[in-house]
Amino acid sequence: MSQLSSVEILGGGPAGLYTAILLRRAMPHLRLRVTEQNPKGATFGFGVVFSDQALDFLKADDPETHDLITPAMERWRNMTLNLPGGQAVLDGVGFSAIGRLELIEVLRKRAEALGVEIRFSHLIESLDEVQADLIIGADGLNSLVRRSNQADFAPTIEHFSNHFAWFGTERPFDTLTQTFVKMQRGAFNAHHYRYQPDRSTFIVECDDATFQAYGFAAMDEAESARACESIFADLLDGAPLITNKSTWRQFPRLWCENWVVGRHLLLGDAAHTAHFSIGSGTRLAMEDAIALVRALSSHDDVEQALAAYQAERQPIARKIVDAANTSATWYENFAAKMDLSPVDFGLDYLMRSGRVDTDRLRRMAPGFMARYDAEKGGGNIADPVGHDNAGAAEVGFRREDHPNCSSILWDNLFRNPDKLALIGPAGSLTYAELVTEAARWGNAFIAAGLKRGDRIPFFLDDTPVYPAAFFGAVRAGFVPVLLNTQTTADVLNFFLQDTGAKIALCEAALARRFEGEALHGTTLERVVIVNGAADGEGRIAAADFLAGQPDTLDCADTGPEDMAFWMYSSGSTGRPKGIVHLHHDMAYTQTSFGKHALKLAEDDICFSVPKIFFAYGFGNALTFPFSIGATTLLMPGQPRPDAVLDMIEKYRPTVLFGLPTLYTALARTENVGTRDLSSLRQSMSAAEILSQDIYDAWKSLTGHGPTEGLGSTELLHIYLSNSLSDHRIGSAGARVPGYEIRLETPDGRVPEPGEEGVMFVRGDSSAPSYWNRSDKTKETMRGDWIYTGDRFIEVDGYYYFQGRADELIKVSGQWVWPLEVERCLNEHPDVHECAVMAHQLEDRRMTLRAVIRLREGRAATDVQSDALRAYVKTRLQPYKYPRIVDYVADLPKTGTGKIDRQALAAMPVRQDAAIGL
Numbered sequence: 001m002s003q004l005s006s007v008e009i010l011g012g013g014p015a016g017l018y019t020a021i022l023l024r025r026a027m028p029h030l031r032l033r034v035t036e037q038n039p040k041g042a043t044f045g046f047g048v049v050f051s052d053q054a055l056d057f058l059k060a061d062d063p064e065t066h067d068l069i070t071p072a073m074e075r076w077r078n079m080t081l082n083l084p085g086g087q088a089v090l091d092g093v094g095f096s097a098i099g100r101l102e103l104i105e106v107l108r109k110r111a112e113a114l115g116v117e118i119r120f121s122h123l124i125e126s127l128d129e130v131q132a133d134l135i136i137g138a139d140g141l142n143s144l145v146r147r148s149n150q151a152d153f154a155p156t157i158e159h160f161s162n163h164f165a166w167f168g169t170e171r172p173f174d175t176l177t178q179t180f181v182k183m184q185r186g187a188f189n190a191h192h193y194r195y196q197p198d199r200s201t202f203i204v205e206c207d208d209a210t211f212q213a214y215g216f217a218a219m220d221e222a223e224s225a226r227a228c229e230s231i232f233a234d235l236l237d238g239a240p241l242i243t244n245k246s247t248w249r250q251f252p253r254l255w256c257e258n259w260v261v262g263r264h265l266l267l268g269d270a271a272h273t274a275h276f277s278i279g280s281g282t283r284l285a286m287e288d289a290i291a292l293v294r295a296l297s298s299h300d301d302v303e304q305a306l307a308a309y310q311a312e313r314q315p316i317a318r319k320i321v322d323a324a325n326t327s328a329t330w331y332e333n334f335a336a337k338m339d340l341s342p343v344d345f346g347l348d349y350l351m352r353s354g355r356v357d358t359d360r361l362r363r364m365a366p367g368f369m370a371r372y373d374a375e376k377g378g379g380n381i382a383d384p385v386g387h388d389n390a391g392a393a394e395v396g397f398r399r400e401d402h403p404n405c406s407s408i409l410w411d412n413l414f415r416n417p418d419k420l421a422l423i424g425p426a427g428s429l430t431y432a433e434l435v436t437e438a439a440r441w442g443n444a445f446i447a448a449g450l451k452r453g454d455r456i457p458f459f460l461d462d463t464p465v466y467p468a469a470f471f472g473a474v475r476a477g478f479v480p481v482l483l484n485t486q487t488t489a490d491v492l493n494f495f496l497q498d499t500g501a502k503i504a505l506c507e508a509a510l511a512r513r514f515e516g517e518a519l520h521g522t523t524l525e526r527v528v529i530v531n532g533a534a535d536g537e538g539r540i541a542a543a544d545f546l547a548g549q550p551d552t553l554d555c556a557d558t559g560p561e562d563m564a565f566w567m568y569s570s571g572s573t574g575r576p577k578g579i580v581h582l583h584h585d586m587a588y589t590q591t592s593f594g595k596h597a598l599k600l601a602e603d604d605i606c607f608s609v610p611k612i613f614f615a616y617g618f619g620n621a622l623t624f625p626f627s628i629g630a631t632t633l634l635m636p637g638q639p640r641p642d643a644v645l646d647m648i649e650k651y652r653p654t655v656l657f658g659l660p661t662l663y664t665a666l667a668r669t670e671n672v673g674t675r676d677l678s679s680l681r682q683s684m685s686a687a688e689i690l691s692q693d694i695y696d697a698w699k700s701l702t703g704h705g706p707t708e709g710l711g712s713t714e715l716l717h718i719y720l721s722n723s724l725s726d727h728r729i730g731s732a733g734a735r736v737p738g739y740e741i742r743l744e745t746p747d748g749r750v751p752e753p754g755e756e757g758v759m760f761v762r763g764d765s766s767a768p769s770y771w772n773r774s775d776k777t778k779e780t781m782r783g784d785w786i787y788t789g790d791r792f793i794e795v796d797g798y799y800y801f802q803g804r805a806d807e808l809i810k811v812s813g814q815w816v817w818p819l820e821v822e823r824c825l826n827e828h829p830d831v832h833e834c835a836v837m838a839h840q841l842e843d844r845r846m847t848l849r850a851v852i853r854l855r856e857g858r859a860a861t862d863v864q865s866d867a868l869r870a871y872v873k874t875r876l877q878p879y880k881y882p883r884i885v886d887y888v889a890d891l892p893k894t895g896t897g898k899i900d901r902q903a904l905a906a907m908p909v910r911q912d913a914a915i916g917l
């Protein structure tokens, strides 16, 4: 017990009064005083809510207070969202409400009954007024205690952009409700709930533009109340809004680095704030009080006690504050979300923290999710592409023949068990050996207690483990999730949460990435470490995981339309999306692209430089060779040009798969002409446009240019391709049999000849949806067509990429497509590689910015820039020249090897880089 004899508490809000009660009980001898500036029985605001969870905490820590306040509470199990398009009822979102004044009165009476001195109507203006062993700042957002020692408490305070005003009304509402309305000058949200039988809280919120448009800044409380009454007239049904210090405010986002400075300490709103939408500010204040008094009771030394209070309490409070901040951020964009259907809006709301997935929601809010599933076509994923689609008929594909994609590997057991399935520096396996390995993996996943459909993140490099674990998992009915190993910790954390995975596979060399932030808040129980030893809790080496597992595996009774595996979009714009693929999708890519464009032979050795975790690499390295019993060469590690050339010489692959960046790098490698590339009979390229330059360079080395195609992860592989016999440079290719292509102009027409349109693709390998992202699913999966967002012109059945649908920019009043300029500059002999992007000037005009890596020996001078501009002017319409020309030693690349345009856009423009602006 701390050796304290006197304590002064500033503030008679929940934090101050509750601290006084707990302190008085724990240390009856203490001289204790609470000072509150307001008179007895007066405070700001109306009702406050406690989430069910918050009440559970209180019950566990202080049943007495819990039992005192709960009888005065209004309670609901559901929340209702009212939208212009209908209602969404969210079950399982339990809340209880109590008048703020009522709560304070309960606490005051209890404190007084315990003999605490409470001084009302007294504003403490300086800390010199109070002398005690300990001074507690429970004095709210504008805390005098904090202000008196700003430097040491180190607060950060910012404000959310929305404005809100806290009113009350005598109209009682049935449930905790949020009503969203769209008015001519902007959108509003009201959070309203009954907190006593005849009284409700009514908080009105809007964004800054709406706030300005309505001129609320110039209105007094009464005028604001009248304006809000008319905005919510239907809801209020004639009931007036009552004011009580109801001025418009922006919610503060306050956090203090230190809560204790000497004998001064902070708790509650003085130390941190939590947005009202998660109903936690009062709870946090009361829990701070519990933590403080617990620390003081369990330490003799006051300093140690105070240090323990801060150390124990801060991390817990931080979590709730973070959740409140995330929630508040969601509200900053509510207007844009109001066009969603009520169920989509409801789902978006429930998932706003980013920490719950639909599986968890099915447990938390079963009623809402049942409605969601019913409206969205069932809880199971349904393939929108019908059995009788034209593409499948064209290539003779029968979906029902492909109930489980593991047959792509397993069929080889009968066809050619002793043939080498894979070769490479990490080892070789015959088909029989690979099937055995896969069976052991599948059995080990079953033995680990996974359930059908459970996701297994793969954080793996290209070694024999990849296909073994992949095919074992899908055969046993589990869902591998192929993760990019260049993922940062925060994104990896998102993947682990989004997948809800219990077990993940991780390359030993990457094991450190599965620590700390990456694991925070996930359900991961075990990480299986492959290709190396495992150390640390929750980790197991693959050898131990597989030990004793049988080497045969029955196929789970999956169907062609069951979920088989996922890949994530690269997330270059926004959060990555989990792209869900079904069991028949792999076979479809083989029946379409594999058979009709790639045309492998059984004695081919495929070498995909892009890794298996990319959809392109996945098809190249696994689907196509295994479908026909050919061999795949797997190369782990960085695909540096020299290493790739070494692999070609050593393993003699016949078909090489790469991207234009790879072919550029290989063709420019020193002494490449002396390397033995004679094994290659065919080379494939995808993802980016191949220039004549690269095509010719590769052809001069191997006798053939790379065959260019275009695909997407949503379609799993390539749907437009050139062919060896008919290659049109600059074109992504012609339609691959099995896929239907449709171009559409912005006004929904079929384009005239030579006119561009946005491409839609239909084929039976398409992903039916993004995991947990109904909004994004709706944007991309349009019925049974995939909206690619790419603009094309079609000439004689060949498609020429014109840019992204959202990329066209207006420069000097004329439309320019940056990629066209980029391609032109790439042809310049001094340019090694470049990116051309839209750039917004300070005065908001748009212009073109080229970022260039020059060839060796060329200097980044003004003369060089002028030459490049002149080059564009002579080849394209003159107004398309880049006004800004910047130089870099190397262009940043994304994990998929594409130019990282976001990183480039973030780079400051070089001084003197611009002319003519």
Ligand SMILES: Cc1cc2nc3c(=O)[nH]c(=O)nc-3n(C[C@H](O)[C@H](O)[C@H](O)COP(=O)(O)OP(=O)(O)OC[C@H]3O[C@@H](n4cnc5c(N)ncnc54)[C@H](O)[C@@H]3O)c2cc1C
Binding pocket: 010, 011, 012, 013, 014, 015, 016, 035, 036, 037, 038, 043, 047, 048, 049, 050, 122, 123, 124, 125, 138, 139, 140, 141, 142, 143, 144, 165, 166, 203, 267, 268, 269, 270, 274, 276, 279, 280, 281, 282, 283, 284, 285
């Ligand atoms: C619109 C809105 C809605 C909210 N809704 C909820 C909700 O639903 N659920 C929830 O849990 N939380 C809610 N909160 C948050 C909640 O009100 C606060 O988190 C909580 O009141 C913090 O308690 P406190 O005791 O730390 O501070 P306060 O309640 O602010 O108390 C501080 C007290 O100190 C007094 N004081 C300050 N300076 C001095 C001084 N120099 N001398 C004397 N007295 C002084 C003040 O008068 C005040 O009474 C909401 C907040 C807002 C703004």
